[in-house]
Amino acid sequence: MPFRRLPPVLRALLAQAFGFLVILALARLGLGFPPFVWVLLQATLAVWLSRGLHLEPRWLLLQAILPFLVWLLWGAPVPAWLYLGGFLALALVFGGGLVTRVPLYLASRDACDQLATLLPEGPVRFVDLGCGLGGPVAHLARARPDGQFLGVEASPFSWLVAWLRCLPLPNATIRLGSLWRVDLADRDVAYAFLSPVPMPALWAKALREMKPGSCLISHSFEIPGQSPDRTVPVKGRRGARLLVWNVR
Ligand SMILES: C[S@@+](CC[C@H](N)C(=O)[O-])C[C@H]1O[C@@H](n2cnc3c(N)ncnc32)[C@H](O)[C@@H]1O
Numbered sequence: 001m002p003f004r005r006l007p008p009v010l011r012a013l014l015a016q017a018f019g020f021l022v023i024l025a026l027a028r029l030g031l032g033f034p035p036f037v038w039v040l041l042q043a044t045l046a047v048w049l050s051r052g053l054h055l056e057p058r059w060l061l062l063q064a065i066l067p068f069l070v071w072l073l074w075g076a077p078v079p080a081w082l083y084l085g086g087f088l089a090l091a092l093v094f095g096g097g098l099v100t101r102v103p104l105y106l107a108s109r110d111a112c113d114q115l116a117t118l119l120p121e122g123p124v125r126f127v128d129l130g131c132g133l134g135g136p137v138a139h140l141a142r143a144r145p146d147g148q149f150l151g152v153e154a155s156p157f158s159w160l161v162a163w164l165r166c167l168p169l170p171n172a173t174i175r176l177g178s179l180w181r182v183d184l185a186d187r188d189v190a191y192a193f194l195s196p197v198p199m200p201a202l203w204a205k206a207l208r209e210m211k212p213g214s215c216l217i218s219h220s221f222e223i224p225g226q227s228p229d230r231t232v233p234v235k236g237r238r239g240a241r242l243l244v245w246n247v248r
Contacts, residue, residue, distance in 0.1 A: 134162025193219035
């Protein structure tokens, strides 16, 4: 089904929109329910449609709550710019994640320390694909002044924080853009902390572009069907680890 390929947020919006169209049609037919019943109907329709669109249970919960939230806030003395400001702030921080299906969460200090131990000797060229707030890039650039450290980030707000953070570091560069547009041919180490979704495509990209002797490191997420050459547990989240695949 084509809808299944859409990001969850778009499927959720579609379900609410179709639900609302049904509500409008019922209202046009002259049905007169108390407001609570209309809202309940919208929530029920949105949840039902969301199930049909294969949204996960946490999305169903959100879909059920959303119409009641809108009803509660309807007519509340909240200035309109506050909604717009809130929306823009959320879009700046999490907008990239909604499209790419990779949220922002950060590698722990221990993960950065372990990452440093995995870098080869000499003037290494490293890239963090989806560098978030730039923590690993800044940490490694300080630990290894002889290396070149690049971070690429799709979310404008995260990029700005990472860029400011790495500004004083001469061997660190932060770029705004998609990780899929970064050529990995000149990188000795490519590191990513993403989600299970892009891992097969990331492995295909690494095989296509990276030279033999380089390596791909994933924070916690496996590549289906590819056993890592090395696994390093890291403190922090349960099951957190660095998985290393050597490119041959
Ligand atoms: C889980 S965070 C990891 C941040 C950092 N690498 C770390 O280890 O702390 C993943 C980041 O990847 C970014 N991201 C996801 N898909 C991306 C893409 N296609 N291009 C660039 N950045 C992307 C997200 O915006 C998010 O900031």
